[in-house]
Amino acid sequence: MTPSDRRLWLDLQTARYLDALERFDFDRQDELWALAAADPELEAAFHSLHVGLEEADAEATADALAAAVEKHLPSAEIVRPAAGPVTVSMVAEELFRHTPDRLSADAHALNDRLRQSADELPAELGLPTLTAWAEARFGPAPAEYWQAFRQAAIKTRMRARADEEFQIAARNTRRKPEGG
Known part of the structure; x- marks a missing residue:
């Protein structure tokens, strides 16, 4: 054969x-x-x-x-593991779902625009660095918005990493034959 x-x-x-x-x-x-x-x-x-x-x-x-x-349950949030890098839209969506009370109408308008952005977040999430990067790409916003955006970015990135680790831990493995 x-x-x-x-x-x-x-x-x-x-x-x-x-x-x-x-x-x-x-x-x-x-x-x-x-x-x-x-x-x-x-x-x-x-x-x-x-x-x-x-x-x-x-x-x-x-x-x-x-x-x-x-x-x-239309008010429920369905959390799906992210495939790929954390994007601006993922962070803006998190901020949309969990909005701090202190954001201005302009900040809400900017957040709505950012929900459409496929740009990947920068590796550095320090507030000055993140603010400079974001304002160069998306324009100025109140400092309170960038602080809230940063907090949402950290939360989203941590959730994505936890999902990745869970996927690795939950993956099926093949059993090795006995004696081999």
Whole structure:
């Protein structure tokens, strides 16, 4: 059997297994698992299929739950792990949801504009550095706004890092075979 024939055979058996799963054909599933018991590559393919199905199921469940929360609890905040760097829009959204009372109407107008910005936050979040960077990009604003923006930026960045660490900690790992 050539490598391409072998790959085709593995794909065919995996497709048969997926079909048996979808039809709840437990006898066929047992037959295919018996075949996989003697073939480590086939067993790995079946396990890989299950991982993919679990990820798809988890994503669908999360989407359905988020839709229900958005519909029935409109004041609730749905926190989704950020993919990629923390952006100005993420910080402005945080500030929009948790606005300090002392912000002026001009500060609120600027924050609405910043909610559309895809610019990445600078690495340095010291108030003078952040203020200089932000005013060069977005124009001047009251000092109180940049202080509130900085606090929201720190909170958003900390949440993003915590989400990253959680994702790393929660990731599935393959078990090493005993004795290996």
